[in-house]
């Protein structure tokens with residue numbers, strides 16, 4: 001139903017009112033900013049005139065004046081940044097102040113409130129809301145309800161009433177491009193139009209079209225931890241980022257971006273999502289990857305394998321003799337049994353006899369082994385092992401100190417009496433040296449008793465693997481135990497830390513109390529959650545004990561067949577009383593044809609919905625040889641570029657293939673970028689990328705490069721191939737030479 005002229009006039013009038021108010025407030029902010037700038041220049045001038053050069057010789061008064069000036073300047077800087085942020089907010093508002101409206105009549109009230117909803121609040125001088133921030137409590141009804149009975153939660157409780165009208169707008173450059181009443185359930189059409197566009201840059205916000213089920217994740221504060229399962233393209237990353245924006249708004253006095261950390265799969269992805277929060281008017285939170293976090297915590301004396309290196313090994317090496325050994329190790333070290341062994345081991349380290357000895361200096365008992373034991377097992381028992389040992393060492397050294405001092409004084413006296421020295425300082429140094437020399441063996445003993453060497457601790461675990469597995473009632477074959485033990489110790493001797501060993505080490509480090517305090521983190525977001533093992537989740541919970549967690553993933557996109565969560569129950573059980581599992585049930589990214597095709601690759605049916613947007617059927621084309629395949633690829637890329645597709649992703653299985661395809665395209669005058677490592681920058685255009693780095697990203701056009709049986713030859717690669725296909729928004733082309741992979745045989749026939 002199109003809106004009549006009368007409605008248009010009213011809407012234009014309202015828009016004008018909003019724009020005028022936004023302009024007035026913008027001018028106010030600009031004036032304030034100018035004034036702040038002038039004040040800052042004036043302060044600097046005063047600083048220069050009053051203090052000139054600051055020197056300690058000019059007395060403490062001058063220093064104190066200087067410190068006051070610095071305080072003033074710091075405050076001016078803060079105010080300037082704040083005003084600049086507001087200026088940006090009003091500038092954005094003038095372009096597009098709102099995108100939605102609901103007319104709401106509260107129960108037992110007769111007046112209707114017209115609530116316009118935009119990226120941020122606009123409040124006039126009479127404290128009336130001209131526009132509500134999309135995160136305001138009342139705005140939630142825009143996402144949750146059509147016209148009719150509705151309610152929302154606010155600090156005062158639940159407010160109920162009726163939505164009498166719901167309208168959506170597209171406003172650009174201060175003009176209404178279109179508007180419509182959405183009680184006609186037209187959302188899907190809007191979505192289709194939005195989703196059919198080519199992706200011209202990094203990820204974008206979805207604030208105007210957030211869906212009800214997504215809104216319920218964004219605003220969910222009923223549980224400490226949320227686990228969100230959603231099929232490919234169901235908006236998990238978008239929801240995660242909008243949830244962050246929501247939390248920053250709702251708790252603006254208690255939560256700052258530095259209180260939030262997001263773990264994402266790699267740095268390319270971090271770069272890809274980096275525009276969303278600034279678009280929503282918020283600063284980015286702390287973004288990291290598990291690998292980066294772990295590598296910072298673990299010793300640099302070892303060569304540490306990266307996630308990409310691990311994936312390359314898994315995808316490239318199945319023919320190698322050592323492959324089966326490595327896989328056996330990965331499987332064992334990512335198993336729930338190994339996690340229990342680690343827990344058992346920590347328990348053992350906390351309670352085992354540590355062979356503490358008496359500390360005696362010159363016949364005087366400083367502290368008995370019994371008392372040391374009492375300190376370790378009783379007084380410090382609430383601390384983890386590493387902190388207990390540290391405290392113990394300080395305590396013993398503290399007790400030794402007076403005896404050491406007395407001894408130094410005695411020797412000083414002797415030296416003085418000997419008449420061999422005239423310099424006091426020299427005698428102090430000499431006597432200290434003599435005592436230190438005499439105490440060497442005691443210091444060595446104390447260091448040994450309180451030693452904390454993580455790698456040594458890890459090594460000892462494997463020496464005791466048999467006993468530990470017996471303790472958890474798991475019986476392994478002796479050959480198996482021997483194999484795991486020698487494999488691990490050989491690698492440690494070669495100063496090589498495989499990814500699975502790093503995770504185990506990090507767990508031990510945390511459980512034994514050797515991880516810096518992270519209490520400033522209040523929210524942890526884990527995206528691509530399927531790719532972390534239960535042990536990694538134990539680490540997350542251990543590191544961020546008091547933080548709230550939002551965990552978003554898709555079990556069907558477990559790209560590493562040996563390192564994944566397996567089943568959400570494995571993490572749900574860690575903290576089941578305050579955890580909720582939510583499903584996102586609709587996919588938005590791809591055309592129906594691509595979605596259906598991709599889902600066919602899975603062994604289990606996915607009944608999730610998708611947006612009804614049509615496109616060409618994916619094409620699966622076989623070639624006799626590699627040259628013909630490459631020739632067609634080059635032709636097609638050129639042709640898609642001409643058709644104005646903005647992002648074209650050529651997804652190869654491995655990084656080696658990425659390099660080859662990149663060289664091929666370059667040699668054929670195609671402007672192309674390759675991503676081979678997980679800290680390369682994300683760029684739009686034509687991009688060649690290995691399969692495992694493409695997760696989380698999306699492209700207008702996707703080419704799966706060489707889906708032959710030779711290349712994708714294992715059932716373990718099914719989910720990887722599925723993940724690659726689901727990266728396509730509009731076009732999916734799958735090329736191979738020789739025989740097609742058996743993973744796609746079924747799809748080829750459809």
Ligand SMILES: Nc1ncnc2c1ncn2[C@@H]1O[C@H](COP(=O)(O)OP(=O)(O)OP(=O)(O)O)[C@@H](O)[C@H]1O
Pocket residue numbers: 191194195204205206209210211214230231232233234235236237238239554557588589695696697698726
């Ligand atoms: N409510 C929505 N309105 C408009 N677009 C949406 C909506 N939800 C998701 N999208 C779009 O769908 C695409 C997929 O979203 P997103 O990457 O957040 O999904 P995902 O579940 O994290 O995907 P994957 O697991 O496959 O990486 C993006 O282009 C996003 O903008």
